[in-house]
Amino acid sequence: MGRAGGAERGTTERVLTLLGLLQQHPVRTGPELAERLGVTPRTIRRDVERLRALGYPVHADQGVGGGYRLGPGRNLPPLLLDDSEAIATAVALLAGAVDDTGDAALRALTKLDRVLPARLRHDVRALSGAVESFGGGRAPVDPEVLMTLARACRDEVEAGFDYPSGDELRRRRVEPYRLVAADRRWYLLGYDLDRADWRSFRVDRMRGVAARTWRFRPRAAPDAATYVQEAVASRAYRHRARFLVHAPADTVRAQVPASAAVVRSAGSGRCEVVSGADSLDFVLMHVVLLGHDFEVVEPPELGERCRVLAERLRSAGTRQ
Structure with missing residues (x-):
């Protein structure tokens, strides 16, 4: 019984490796496949028949340049992904989930979650559960960095990384709470242990990201997407x-782009707009150009x- 079970597992693993x-390659010859898998060409022919039986x-193409190739088909099961490919695919889908292709990306991510091995499904769900968003999103960062931060959020362990402070990098210790996708960037909302306050950090600016072994008890946290949006739109400016x-x-x-201002309903067909800039004239003219009374x-x-600006514009309009 034990030998039979082991042989069956070995055959299954070999067939999956063959697939x-x-x-990975348009055409593979029988001898090439046999050498890669350490079996005879006859065994390869049998494994090919097993794949055909599975849909x-x-x-099998004959002659020079011939060999085995995988053709398109309606019933073609999902592609096999190694660990790094699966994580990268999940990151790309999450980025798409906050873009114009959001619904399709979320459906694809759900399908990916169903077919992944348990060890990878856990990691992808960690990334999904640790991500929030506002506006459109992209992921121009190392997927492994995102996964490290996502796991730290999930496991409630401290994270450490080097982060710009003036002209130098300084080591930061944070209790990570959520990853936020915002326009072209990713941010981490975390409690800065050295500054004793909530902070948002751009993931692409982090260096030497690592999860620590110290667990923490979650604090009462602000809404992640709202906090980061306010930081991006106003708190970073003079x-x-x-x-x-x-x-x-x-x-x-x-x-108004989500990264440029926070817009909140104020009732009675009105809203509050909060924005930031290094120049008061700059932010004022942007509100003027919206075309609404304010x-x-x-x-x-x-x-x-x-x-002052109203008088300047009035004077410009009356000049001959």
Whole structure:
């Protein structure tokens, strides 16, 4: 019984390896496959028949340049992916899930989750559960870095990395909470242990990312996507401005990139717009160009800038 079971597992593993080899290269000869798998050409022919019985359209071409090739077919089962390919695919799908192809990407990610081995499914679910988003998304970072941070979020263990501070890199220790996909970048929301405060970090700026062994008890955390969006749109700038715009929030959100401003409904067909800039005139003109009536809420000096710019525009319009 034990030998039979072992032989069956060996045959299954060999057939799956054969399938992987056929997926990696357009044509493989029988002797080449036999050498790669350490079996006879006769065994390869038998394994090919097993694949055909499972619904894989394996064709055998004769003559010079001939060999076995895997053809297209309606019932072709999912491709075999190694660990790194599966993780990279999950990262790409998650990036697509916050882009214009969101629904299709989420369906594909769900299918991927069903066919992955248990060890990889756990990691991909960790990444899925640790990701939030606002706006469109891309993933221009090392998938292994994302997985390291996602696992740290899942396992509630500290993470360490080097991060720019002025002109130098400094080691940061954080309790990681969530990964956030925002426009072209990925961010980590975490509690900075050295600064005793919540911070957002750009993943592409991190160096030497590593999960630590120290576990932490989760704190009451802010909403990850909202916190990072506010950080990207306003807190990173010299000036932070707040306006009351006389237009529905959905209308204004369609006009303003998520990374440029936070838009909240204020009821009665109005909304609050929070944005930041290094120049008050710059943020003011962007709100003017929305084409809606608005009021300045803060800072007080922005109201004075409105009056100065209004007089400048009025004067320009009356000149001959």
